[in-house]
Amino acid sequence: MLNNKILIVTLFLCLSNPILAYSKSQAKCIPAEKNFVACEILAKHGDNEALLILGHFYEIGAGIEKNTEKAEEIYQHLADKNDADGINQLAILKEEQGKQEEAILLYQRAIELGSSSANYNLGLLxxxxxxxxxxxxxxxxxIKNDNSSNAMMSLGDLYRHGNDVEKNMELAEKWYKASIQSGNHFAITRLGMLYGELEKYDEAIKCYQEAIKKGDPSAMNSLGLLYQHGFGFKRDINKAVKLYQDAANKDGIGGLVNLGLMYEEGLGVPKNYKKAIELYTRAYQLGYTDIQLRIDFLKKNFIKNN
Structure with a gap:
C-alpha cells in the first residue's frame, strides 16, 4: 500500500494545472473584479472587449454569481460577430464541456481570424x-507567430518527458529558460523539476524558492517533496507539511493530494482519514479525477474507524 502512495507523491513532482491562454484585455482586467458594473455598462454600449471580460466574470464568478450558461451566451454572441478572442473563449468552454470536435473547429476558426491565444490552446488540447x-x-x-511563453514551456515539457520526440533535457532546459525570459514564472517551477530529475538539487531548490516568491503552488508542493524525502536537504517532515499546506491553500492539486497523504499516514500531522478525504475531494473537484479511487478506498475501509 505504501509503495502506491509513494508513486502518487512522485507523480506530483510533474503534475501542474493546465494554463490556458486568454486575451490580453482579460489578462489585464481579470484581477479587477470590482469592475463588473463598469464592464457591464461598456458592454451594453457595444464594447466587444468589455463584453469579453464580462463573459469571463460570469465564467469564474468574479463580481457576480458564477453562470457558465451566461458566459457561453456572451462568447457565442461575440463569435457570431467573428470576434477572434470571443471564439477562443467559446472553444475553451466547449473543451471543458468535453465537446472536443467543436472546440477544435472553434480554435481553428479563431486562428484564421488572428487570435494570439488559439494556436497554443489548440496545442494544449x-x-x-x-x-x-x-x-x-x-x-x-x-512560438513563431505569437511568441507564446506558455507554448515555450509546453514544448519544454514534451522534450523533458520524451512525448513523441526523443527525450532531450538540454532542449527542455532551453525552452523553459526562453519561457522564463518571456515573463512566464510558471516555467521557473518546470525548470526546477528538470533539475530535480537530473539530481541537481541545489539548482532545483533555487528555482522553487524563486517561484514560491511569485506565488506558484506547484513550486511549494515540489519543494515540500524535497523536504519530505531528504533530497538536497536534511529530511524534515514538518517543513514538507507546511509547504503542502501552503500549496493546498492556493488550490494546488499536488499540495492537496500530498497533504492528504500526510493525514492518511499520520506524517507530521495526526492521522485523520476524514481530513485526507476532504483534501482528496477538493483535488477531485479541481480536475484530478484519478483520486476518486483513493477516496472510495478510504471511505470503505477506514472512515468508520477514525
Missing amino acids: YKHNKNYSKAKEMFEIA
Missing part, C-alpha cells in the same frame, strides 16, 4: 489527448 506530434506542431506555430 492535442497534448491532453496525447496527440503529441500535433501538439508540438501547434506549440511551434504559437
